[in-house]
Structures are given as structure tokens and as C-alpha cells.
Amino acid sequence: MTTSSPSPDPQSTRRTGSFGRAEGMMERAFFATRWIAAPLYFGLTIGLLLVAFKFFQQLIGLVLKATGLDFDDVFVGVLDLIDLVLLANLLLIVMFSGYENFVSRLDIRSHEDYPSWIGHVTFGDIKIKLMASIVAMSAIHVLADFIRVDETSTRALEWSVGIHLAFVVSGVLMAIMDRIMEGSPDTHHADPAPPVAGKAGNDSGNGHH
Numbered sequence: 001m002t003t004s005s006p007s008p009d010p011q012s013t014r015r016t017g018s019f020g021r022a023e024g025m026m027e028r029a030f031f032a033t034r035w036i037a038a039p040l041y042f043g044l045t046i047g048l049l050l051v052a053f054k055f056f057q058q059l060i061g062l063v064l065k066a067t068g069l070d071f072d073d074v075f076v077g078v079l080d081l082i083d084l085v086l087l088a089n090l091l092l093i094v095m096f097s098g099y100e101n102f103v104s105r106l107d108i109r110s111h112e113d114y115p116s117w118i119g120h121v122t123f124g125d126i127k128i129k130l131m132a133s134i135v136a137m138s139a140i141h142v143l144a145d146f147i148r149v150d151e152t153s154t155r156a157l158e159w160s161v162g163i164h165l166a167f168v169v170s171g172v173l174m175a176i177m178d179r180i181m182e183g184s185p186d187t188h189h190a191d192p193a194p195p196v197a198g199k200a201g202n203d204s205g206n207g208h209h
Contacts, residue, residue, distance in 0.1 A: 034103050048092070058081060079143060080144070086140075097126050
């Protein structure tokens with residue numbers, strides 16, 4: 001019984017010779033350029049610190065003025081605090097998920113406080129979460145404008161509602177586009193899984209019988 005020799009691997013064939021080695025070095029150097037984005041994600045921590053600073057600044061100011069404020073002013077102040085918390089959450093999502101998806105995997109999965117969502121948030125999820133956070137923050141500003149309706153002009157309210165609706169429509173369209181892209185045939189194309197060693201051995205054994 002003759003056995004056919006395995007076909008040469010195109011990747012290994014392409015890497016032969018000095019040109020192949022140079023090409024491999026160039027591709028590894030090109031792949032290493034992803035680390036340029038690492039300082040950018042780390043730089044977002046400064047933005048997170050600024051958000052935390054503004055949060056506590058507004059919180060202390062709200063507490064100190066609480067006795068002289070009516071309910072509407074307190075409600076608007078609390079909405080501003082929620083707005084800053086949403087912004088902080090958005091920064092964390094972009095920092096962790098962006099670094100994990102585009103730079104390198106985080107080797108801290110054994111940590112007891114490791115968030116389980118980090119490894120499951122794709123680039124499409126980041127876009128949807130980004131848009132959802134923007135819509136939520138826009139809704140908070142619209143609600144704050146309606147609470148202060150006596151101090152806000154009709155034109156300002158119309159612009160506020162119009163911009164919020166534009167964000168909502170943009171978010172819905174982005175979610176629909178992402179769903180269409182996920183359902184396209186190209187996204188579901190995958191290389192065939194390699195045969196399991198045990199199963200391959202059993203198949204070959206059955207062939208001899």
C-alpha cells in the first residue's frame with residue numbers, strides 16, 4: 001500500500017531563503033507596531049482620574065449646598081453625577097477591551113476580581129456600548145433640561161431633543177449594521193477543525209480491518 005507524501009506547507013515554502021527570512025522579520029516588526037497603541041490606552045487613565053476628580057468636586061459642592069437647594073436642583077446634581085459615572089464606565093470599557101482586542105491579552109485572568117466581560121467584548125460590542133453610553137448621557141442631559149424648563153428656552157429644548165433622537169437613531173442603525181455584518185457568510189467562514197488524534201487513530205484502525 002503506497003502512501004502519498006504530505007503536500008508542502010505553502011507557508012514554510014514561502015519562508016525559505018534569505019528573502020523569506022527578511023519577509024518574516026518584516027512581518028514580525030509590522031505586527032509589533034500594535035504596541036504603539038498601548039500608551040494611548042494607558043493615557044486614558046488620566047482621563048479617568050479627571051472624571052473622578054470632577055465627580056468628587058461636584059459631590060462635595062452638592063453636599064455643601066444641599067440645605068439651600070430645592071428638589072429639582074438636587075435631582076439635576078445627582079443626574080450630573082450619574083453622567084460622570086457612565087463616562088467612567090465607558091472609559092474602562094474602551095481601555096480594557098481595546099487593549100485586549102488590539103494590543104495583547106491581559107495575563108491577569110487568575111485574579112479574583114478579573115471582570116469576566118473583558119474577554120468577550122469584541123470591536124463591534126465596543127462600538128455598540130460606546131453608542132449606548134452616549135445615548136444614556138444624552139438622555140440625562142435632556143431630562144435635566146426638562147427639569148429646568150423654566151430656565152431653558154424652547155429653541156434649546158428643541159435642539160436637545162433633536163440631538164438626542166439623532167443619537168438614538170444612530171445607535172439603532174449601528175446595531176442593525178453590526179447584526180447584518182455578523183450574519184454575513186464571510187463572518188461565519190472558518191477553517192475546518194483538525195482531526196482529533198484518538199478519532200484519527202480509530203478511523204485508520206477501522207480501515208485496516
